[in-house]
Amino acid sequence: MKIIAVANQKGGVGKTTTSVNLAAALAEAGREVLLLDLDPQANASSALGVEAVPGRSLFGVLTGDPGARSFREQIQPTSCERLRIITAELDLAGCEIQLAADAHRLTRLRQLLENYRITGAEVEFILIDCPPSLGVLMTNALAAADSVLVPLQCEYLALEGLAKILEMIERIKQVSGNNALKLEGIVLTMYDARTNLSQQVVSDVRQHLGSQVFETIIPRSIRLSEAPSHGKSILSYDSAGMGAQSYRQLAQEFLKRQTD
Template sequence: MKIIAVANQKGGVGKTTTTVNLAACLAEAGRNVLVIDLDPQANASSSLGVPVVDGRSLFGILTEEEGTRSLAEQIQPTPWDRLSVITAELDLAGCEIQLAADAHRLTRLRRVLDNYRASQPATEFILLDCPPSLGVLMTNALAAADSVLVPLQCEYLALEGLAKILEMIERIKQVSGNTSLALEGVVLTMYDARTNLSHEVVNSVRGHLGNKVFETIIPRSVRLGEAPSHGKTILAYDSSGAGAQSYRELAREFLNRQG
C-alpha cells in the first residue's frame, strides 16, 4: 500500500482534478484505489459522485471524537469499480482549531493510516486530496504520506510557486519526523499548446527538476473542467477525449515509475 499526498499550497492548480482522475485511471488499470478527501470544500467527493453527508469524513478520527467510526468504516464505494472514497465535510475545517493545542496533532492521520496499513487491506494506493491552505490538514497529509505529488499549473511565476512548495515539504518533513517522504513528481497541468508561456514553463520546470517532472502533461480541457459538475470522473464523462487520454497516460507513467 502506498500513500500519496496530492499537494500544493496554491489554490486552483489542479490538485483535485488530478487526484480524482489519476485515481480513476489507476482503478481502470486494475488497481484498488482509495481517495481521501481532506479539503472541507469536498470537491473530490462531489467529483466522484458521492454525496457529502454529516459525519462522513475524517473529522471524528482526527479529533478523536468519542464513538466515532473507524477509518475502514468511513470508506464508501464510488459508482466505479475498485475506486472508493472517504468524503470530506465542512466540519473538517474545525480540525484547525480543535487540534491546535494538541502536541500529536501533526501525526494523527499517520497513526490511523499505519493501523489501516497493518490490517493488510486490498487497497494498493491511497490518494490524499489536500486543501490549498498550509494548515493542520495538509500537514497531517504530508506527515502520513509515502510521497507527495505536486500539480503545477503552467502559468506565470510557476517556478516561484514550485520553490515554495518544495521548501514547505522539507519543513514538514522535519517537524513531523516523516523524513522518508519522497517527491513522487511534479505534474504540469492546464497546459495550453498555443501559448509560448506554457512552453517556457515546461522547459524551466524540467530544467530545474529533471526527471522528477512527469513526461505526461495535462492539457487545458473544457471537458476536464465540466466533469465535476456532473459528479463524474473524466473517464465517465468523456472517455475518449484529450483530458481522459492525458490522465490515462499519467497513470501509466506513474505505475511504470513504481517499478
C-alpha cells in the same frame, strides 16, 4: 500500500482534478485505490458524485471523538469499480481548532493509516486530495504520506511557486518527523499548446527539475472542468477525449515509476 499526498499550497492548480482522475485511471488500470478527500470544500467527493454529509469524513477519528465511525467504516464505494473514497465535510475545517492543544496533532492521520495498513488494507494506493492552506490537515497528509505529487499550473511565475512548495515539503518533513517522504513528481497541468507561456513554463520546470517532472502533461480542456458537475471522472464523462487520455497516460507513467 503506498500513500501519495497530492499537494500544492496554491489553490486552483489542479490538485483535485488530478487526485480524482489519476485515482480513477489507476482503478481503471486494475488497481485497488482509495481517494481520501481532506479538503473541507469536499470538491473531490462531489466530483465523483458522492455526497458530502455530516459525520462522513475523517473529522471524528482525527479529533478523537469516541462516537465517530472508524477509518475503515468511513470508506465508501464510488461508481468507478475498484475506486473507494472517504469523503470530506465542512466540519474538517474545525480540525485546526480542535487539535490545537493536541501534542500528536500532526501525526493523527499517520497513526490511522498505519493501523489501516497493519490490519489488512484492501487497497494498493491511497491518494490524498489536500486543501490549499498550509494548516493542520495538509501537514497531517504530508506526515502520513510516502510521497507527494505536486500539480503545477503552466502559468506565469510557476517556478517561484514550485520553489515554495518544495521548501514547504522540506519543512513539514522536519516538523512531522517524516524523513522518508519522497517527491513522487511534478505534474504540469492546464497546458495550453497555443501559448508561448505554457511552452516556456514546461521548458523552465524541466530544466530545473529534470526527471522529477512527469513526461505526461495535462492539457487545458473544457471537458476536464465540466466533468465534476456531472459527478463523474473524466474517464466516464468523456472517455475518448484528450483529458481522459492524458490522465490514463499519467497513470501508466506513475505505475511504471513504481517499478523502475
